[in-house]
Amino acid sequence: LVQLEESGGGSVQDGGSLRLSCEVSDYRNDGAVYFAWFRQAPGQEREGVSVIRDKNGYTKYAEFVKDRFTISQDNHKNLVYLQMNSLKPEDSAMYYCAARFSYAHSSALLSAPTYANWGRGTQVTVSS
Secondary structure: OOOEEEEOOEEEEOOOOEEEEEEEOOOOOOOOOEEEEEEEOOOOOOEEEEEEEOOOOOEEEOHHHOOOEEEEEEOOOOEEEEEEOOOOHHHOEEEEEEEEOOOOOHHHOOOHHHOOEEOOOEEEEEEO
């Protein structure tokens, strides 16, 4: 069972930056592996933020984070990052890392049901 552990959350001011990390336990890439970031604010549904295809370079972003957030990975350390710049109070949420180990159409990659493997989350709070 693959384990995911997020870190890097915290409290920042409006306009600030944070870098989230997701440590992934050992896994095997048999063709299609995706790592994604989701977020969930209190009383809201979990929403997809960004996804990266393992060892492929393909990325996808939700419209509300384009040009502000960047997803990347360090294959040697099994880490997936989410660099978040120009943070806004509406970005405040619990951020979760997720993984999928089979092919999925791009239209499904920012949808929570696409993923079966989840971390416990890290809290991000942006104050105005």
